[in-house]
Amino acid sequence: MSMYRPVATALAAALCLTTAACGSSSDPSGGAAGGTATEAAAKSGYPVTLDNCGVQQTFEKAPSRVVVMNGASVAEVSTLLALGLGDRIVANQQTYGASDVPGRAAAIKKLPTGDVRLNEAYDIPREAMLGLRPDLVLSVTTYGFDQKNGFATREQLKQVGANSYVSPQGCDDDPSKMTVADSYRLLRDMGKIFNVGDRAEKVIAASEKNIAAVSDKVEGEKKPKVMVLFSNMSMGSNDFSSIFSKGIVNDILARAGASNAFESAATTTFADLSKETVAATDVDAVVVIAYNDPNPAAYARKLLKEFPQWPAAKNNTYVTVSDSMYLGPSNDLAVEKIARKLHPDAF
Secondary structure: OOOOOOHHHHHHHHOOOOOOOOEOOOOOOOOOOOOOHHHHHHHHOOOEEEEEOOEEEEEOOOOOOEEEOOOOOOHHHHHHHHOOOHHHEEEEOOOOOOOOOOOHHHHHHHOOOOOOOOOOOOOOOHHHHHHOOOOEEEEOOHHHHOHHHOOOOHHHHHHOOOEEEEOOOOOOOOHHHOOHHHHHHHHHHHHHHOOOHHHHHHHHHHHHHHHHHHHHHHOOOOOOEEEEEEOOOOOOOOOEEEEEOOOHHHHHHHHOOOEEOOOOOOOOOEEEEOHHHHHOOOOOEEEEEOOOOOOHHHHHHHHHHHOOOOHHHHHOOEEEEOHHHOOOOOHHHHHHHHHHHHOHHHO
């Protein structure tokens, strides 16, 4: 997700996640012992070059001082942890306080923050960033490298020897087009940058296998119409402004054998709707996403009580999730959890 500009705008801009960061790298190749420096470099997997949002980044070795900017996301820090790269992080500003992956929230909490005084966007200002002496800075969107917002630019970081990376769908700051494939792109790009492509492919393969198994089970089943929203979160002028209309959640729902009841309500990631509009929509199930909310189930029950005419209310059908619904390495958990709730007989 993007920056707190304020928090509500940030969530709308990034959540989730953000534009395809295309990457290519030099493939590791073998070389005879005592070969040339070029052969040795090739064997090590470096240099690696990525074209990220039109900015070419070349890595001569694996980064060892990584700064993870906030951006209202946990995609980047979760991806690094999933790849066993937590020890490379010198400052992390990402946290939701909860995770669908056992132990991940605690692992994130243990990471160093760099003891930085954050700016009004709840993120790392330029001078503090440069003082951290990073060799790689991760941002959810290009907003995190915008000088007018008080951040270090990609050029300024380059001048002090730091590469920078904007996550998938972050170049255009438009997460409405995001899919699970973008989560895999983020994993692969980090795999290339840190020369742990084998680990990235294992995580991706496991996710693909889990999702395929679930999708096979629910194939042919009637697709319930689902409302996906944040718990206790307002991001617009209406009563319901944190309802997802587009983005990765729709891909996750489709793989779980469901559809978004509000997919046509907006062309952007979030729909800003009145209570009357929400009440007039048939909702078969509710998926509540916890963003620093310790009790999303309570919000779900409150919502169902507020709209007793919904099939979801009559059947008490709701699911609570956290980081698995966003850009990141754990989308398969959301797919399975939602599918099991909506299609229990398939399991």
